[in-house]
Amino acid sequence: MHYNLAITRQPGRSFSQGITTANLGTPDFDLALTQHEQYVATLQACGLEVIDLDADENFPDGCFVEDTALITPEFAVITNPGAESRRGEPASIIPVLEKYRTLKFLDPIVTLDGGDVMLIGNTFYVGISARTTTAAATALQEIVQPHGYNVIPVSVGDILHLKTGVCYIGNETIVATRQFASYPEFQVYKKIETLPAEDYAANCLYINDHIVMAAGFPDLQHKLGQLGIPVLEVDMSESRKMDGGLTCCSLLL
Secondary structure (H helix, E strand, O other): OOOOOOEEEEOOOOOOHHOOOOOOOOOOOOHHHHHHHHHHHHHHHOOOOEEOOOOOOOOOOOHHHHHHEEEOOOOOEEOOOOOOOHOOOHHHHHHOOOOOOOOOOOOOOOOOOOHHEEEEEOOOEEEOOOOHHHHHHHHHHHHHHHHHEEEEEEEEOOOOHHHHEEOOOOOEEEEEEEOOOOOOOHHHEEEEEHHHHHHHHHOOOEOEEEEEEOOOOOOHHHHHHHHHHHHHHEEOHHHHHOOOHHHHHHHEE
16 A cells, blocks of 8 residues: 555653553653654654544543554544553544545444454455453444455454554565464465564554664665665653554555
8 A cells, every 4th residue: 555644643641641551650741742743753764644633631542543543545444442441532533534534434342443454455454352342343344344355353462452462564574573473374475483582573663665664673684675665763752751662653555
């Protein structure tokens, strides 16, 4: 898919009050803002127009906009985030997205985070996690099947989201941790496996023949560099402290 637009949201001063299990310390707000600006500039370097929304101090995790919607070329599905404190986040995304896509909505009784959903071709891989339920995967199937898409549920084990451990980088290739590289659901793809010490970097972005990865992971950077397409690095240290990764910080259209 060729992308033209990204929607992002600036981190707010309440950022450090968000949900995290990382145990990496309290994020530095000024550094988080600087890294966000670098992230936006990197998306622009990939050829995207960026709509960078103002921070919403009511939602400390609100800069992780990926969790609020699923995007296809034809429509977008507004999600119901699994964490109670995040349930209000999609409301402010709806007025932006409806300018570019027909919107569809999940039944409010099911919960689903966008970080648990990876779209490859016409297949939605949906991570079944603490945030995304099996019932949500079934509900998503009912929405997307009439449009020619199918849904494959994938258990994520004890990690946060599906895309914490596996991401598609084009050319029938995924970047995956050892855990996900072994999954039967992904055996149809070529795989670039991360070293255990670099598993955080499995969360990367493929945008218009560029790969964007977290800075500071030399083994994966070397492996991706051998693909012959530009590899751009962004420092994600402060988002990482709040369980966030590269895909979390944008919606791509």
